[in-house]
Amino acid sequence: GESVGLHLPTLSVQEGDNSIINCAYSNSASDYFIWYKQESGKGPQFIIDIRSNMDKRQGQRVTVLLNKTVKHLSLQIAATQPGDSAVYFCAENNSGGYQKVTFGTGTKLQVIP
Amino acid sequence: DAGVIQSPRHEVTEMGQEVTLRCKPISGHDYLFWYRQTMMRGLELLIYFNNNVPIDDSGMPEDRFSAKMPNASFSTLKIQPSEPRDSAVYFCASSPGTGSGEQFFGPGTRLTVL
Numbered sequence: 001g002e003s004v005g006l007h008l009p010t011l012s013v014q015e016g017d018n019s020i021i022n023c024a025y026s027n028s029a030s031d032y033f034i035w036y037k038q039e040s041g042k043g044p045q046f047i048i049d050i051r052s053n054m055d056k057r058q059g060q061r062v063t064v065l066l067n068k069t070v071k072h073l074s075l076q077i078a079a080t081q082p083g084d085s086a087v088y089f090c091a092e093n094n095s096g097g098y099q100k101v102t103f104g105t106g107t108k109l110q111v112i113p
Numbered sequence: 114d115a116g117v118i119q120s121p122r123h124e125v126t127e128m129g130q131e132v133t134l135r136c137k138p139i140s141g142h143d144y145l146f147w148y149r150q151t152m153m154r155g156l157e158l159l160i161y162f163n164n165n166v167p168i169d170d171s172g173m174p175e176d177r178f179s180a181k182m183p184n185a186s187f188s189t190l191k192i193q194p195s196e197p198r199d200s201a202v203y204f205c206a207s208s209p210g211t212g213s214g215e216q217f218f219g220p221g222t223r224l225t226v227l
Binding site: 049103 | 217
């Protein structure tokens with residue numbers, strides 16, 4: 001069936017370096033994607049979203065890249081900080097509208113001080 | 114705003130008991146979602162409401178699960194009877210439903226069924 005999956009379950013990054021978290025999606029009809037961050041013991045928190053008519057979107061220290069040709073999504077975090085340590089999920093919409101999304105399995109980012 | 118409020122934060126119960134989880138969404142948000150998170154299955158959407166009306170309950174595992182939203186400021190997720198495999202963290206989220214699909218999650222309820 002259609003699914004969203006992540007390549008790397010755990011990513012360790014030195015503080016100050018850039019982080020890249022990847023996500024593959026299989027539903028070519030998906031037209032909206034979101035990245036969430038989940039810290040231990042908390043609910044997921046929205047980071048950034050992107051629509052399929054874009055290939056790049058930037059936020060504060062974060063950039064999301066969308067490659068529809070290979071159905072790949074990535075989240076880039078600049079100058080990674082200890083507070084960035086969390087599990088990161090990509091999510092895609094799989095129905096009309098932007099409300100119903102399917103979450104990927106998550107990547108754990110560990111920042112090494 | 115206090116954000117999405119869930120209660121209880123932790124619940125331990127015995128198999129066969131009824132469990133009720135509660136959620137207060139952010140005021141003014143038109144959408145409310147219930148999710149379940151486990152290590153094995155990740156974050157799964159159970160059901161979501163728009164303007165208090167259930168829109169999609171295809172993620173509800175079975176008839177033991179039911180959800181209601183009697184008004185714009187309150188929703189419940191009930192499990193009756195509960196089973197050990199229902200042990201998980203249950204999240205409620207709300208969304209304004211305008212433009213962005215950003216969902217605001219509550220802190221979750223950690224349910225343990227013995």
